[in-house]
Amino acid sequence: MIILNGGSSSGKTGIVRCLQAVLPDPWLAFGIDSFVDSLPAKLQASDAGLAVAADGRVSVGADFRALEEAWTEGIVAMARAGARIVVDEVFLGGAASQQRWRKALGDMSVLWVGVRCDGAVAAGREIARGDRVRGMAVAQADAVHRGVSYDLEVDTSRTESLECALAVAARVGG
Secondary structure (H helix, E strand, C coil): CEEEECCCCCCHHHHHHHHHHHCCCCCEEEEHHHHHHHCCHHHCCCCCCEEECCCCCEEECHHHHHHHHHHHHHHHHHHHCCCCEEEEECCCCCHHHHHHHHHHHCCCCCEEEEEECCHHHHHHHHHHHCCCCCCHHHHHHCHHHCCCCCCEEEECCCCCHHHHHHHHHHHHCC
């Protein structure tokens, strides 16, 4: 497994797509955005689910956490069954988020990748995307990395997704 962690609009999804293209074996991709999109509408804007403030700050509730745990366990089960998996994540809780993954993973081998991006660069991407609340990228740029340990870090501020993916692939042996 490969787990990429970075703030909103940091370039994780682009790296994942490039990884799928450059790694010799097939890798399944799972992203937190897909998980959020799969939530019932009533949890996508609620205190029990996911709430995004006007300034872009994100908070999650108990129902979100319960479903996220099931999602995580499902991804780990696929990896245990032999699937190669790359995860595109946003550790809103920093080290506590990584610890939830570590608990689910147990003794599985994982390449932890930090995807960094200057807040101003990510904010520009956020505007261009048009599907995020402004301020989310800046709020998450550093916060998601607090207390998180990585095997490799890449910075997409001035480095293209492909170059970052090649660095990750080199660590995977692909």
